[in-house]
Amino acid sequence: MPEHIFKLDSNKKFVDQEKLGHNRWHPEIPPVATVKPGDSFRVDCREWFDGAIKNDDSAQDILDAPLLTVHTLSGPFAVEGAKPGDLLIVDILDVGPIPQEDSGPLAGQGWGYTGIFATRNGGGFLTEQFPDAYKAVWDFNGQTATSRHVPGVSFTGLIHPGLMGTAPSAELLATWNAREGALIATDPDRVPPLALPPEAEHAVLGGLDRGEWARVGSEAARTAPPRENGGNQDIKNLSKGTRIFYPVFVDGANLSVGDLHFSQGDGEITFCGAIEMGGFIDLRVDLIKGGMDTYGVSENAIFMPGNVDPQFSEWLAFSGTSVTLDGEQKYLDSHLSYQRACLHAIDYLTKFGYSPEQAYLLLGAVPIEGRLSGVVDIPNSCSTVYIPTSIFDFDVRPSASGPVQIDPGIGAPRAAA
Structure with missing residues (x-):
């Protein structure tokens, strides 16, 4: 097994661990460990809400989820010899739930969860149609997921x-804060907000001297969005066997990782749309000196997906175009067309007995494929959602006999407003 350089005790909160991680991006957060190019190592990760979400039949915890505290990132890990302008190579050797802990109160101990966030607490991709908080708990049996809240699928x-991702430089951090602040200023009272500004009170800044936390926290970037350093990209294909090339902006690169998912559909559409869990990840790192200029990789990470994805051979696909639910024509709006494709898939699944919320949770958790299928045929873009048919315990394909009616079970818990 690779050297275990970041351990988490499941009996302690994230902030009470022997080595403290972080939940903001800032170049002054010091590394918790240093590795060399070519090293392999293991890192434990806590799920993004640090145990706030429970394995029960209530969604009140989703409604009250503490968004100001996320994400619980492990790291940063410095790579010896890394300099700004290099490319950091990261190989994902293995990743999984918390080892040898098949039951317990933490997501990753034999179970995980998917949530629909209420609009007032962040919302989701379809927040106008689904403004309330719901939850689905998924049980793990080896590599297989099932749910009492969304029955009929495995x-x-x-x-x-x-x-x-890697740590930003001071200059890059300032760029983030300036451009996101300008966006917020266009509609500062919007719910959900257009972006998330720095917030010092709930910032966790690793091994930084506590006397500096207020200053650094007031500058540090929230971890919710993807940015030039990688960050919260929520790409389901960054699985075992993947090789990623991250831009390096500070000495040591300062790599951090977290927010493990047991599964996810393209887009993580409910915002808490993956099957969230804690667990472990084994990584190997290396460097390409001067690689950012050599390969033109300055504003994004590039990656080579792993080859251990579940193999699906049959799909049911739904399309959407850039026309609103009210019939207003938009010009090549791929975001809207993907929303419409998802809504068409949800409407279809309700014909078999699922509630709209169960279908929405399913699209977030199952490894659906989302594609931009047409982006040039004015005025309509076309997006598609592919659902693997083999996940269902019944025949989900259209037929002359009509849709099978499934037992929706206890349904997805809804939080009281």
Whole structure:
């Protein structure tokens, strides 16, 4: 097994661990460990809400989820010899739930969860149609997930980290804060907000001297969005066997990782749309000196997906175009067309007995494929959602006999407003 350089005790909160991680991006957060190019190592990760979400039949915890505290990132890990302008190579050797802990109160101990966030607490991709908080708990049996809240499906998880990235330079951090602040200023009272500004009170800044936390926290970037350093990209294909090339902006690169998912559909559409869990990830790192200029990789990470994805051979696909629910024509709006494709899939699944919320949760958790299928045929873009048919315990394909009516079970818990 690779050297275990970041351990988490499941009996302690994230902030009470022997080595303290962080939940903001800032160049002054010191590394918790240093590795060399070519080293392999293991890192434990806590799920993004640090145990706030429970394995029960209530969604009140989703409604009250503490968004100001996320994400619980492991790291940073400095790579010896890394300099700004280099490319950091990161190989995902293995990733999975918390080892040898098949039951317990933490997501990753034999179970995980998917949530629909209420609009007032962040919302989701379809927040106008689904403004309330719901939850689905998923049980793990090896690589397979099932749920009492979304019955009639079982599938192999595509396990991956939702968030991984390098530390920003001071200059890059200032750029983030300026451009996101300008966006917020266009509609500062919007619910949900257009972006998330720095917030010092709930910032966790690793091994930084506590006397500096207020200053650094007031500058540090929130970890919710993807940015030039990688970050919260939520790419389901960053699975075992993946090789990623991250831009390096500070000495040591300062790599951090977290937000592990047992499975996810393209887009993580409910915002808490993956099957969230804690667990472990084994990584190997190396460097390409001067690689940012050599390969033109300056504003994004590039990656080579792993080859251990679950194999699906049959799909049911839904399309959407850039026309609103009210019939207003938009010009090549791929975001809207993907929303419409998802809504068409949800409407279809309700014909078999699922509630709209169960179908929405399913699209977030199952490894669906989302594609931009047409982006040039004015005025309509076309997006598509592909659902693997083998995940269902019944025949979900259209037929002359009509849709099978399934037992929706206890349904997805809804939080009281």
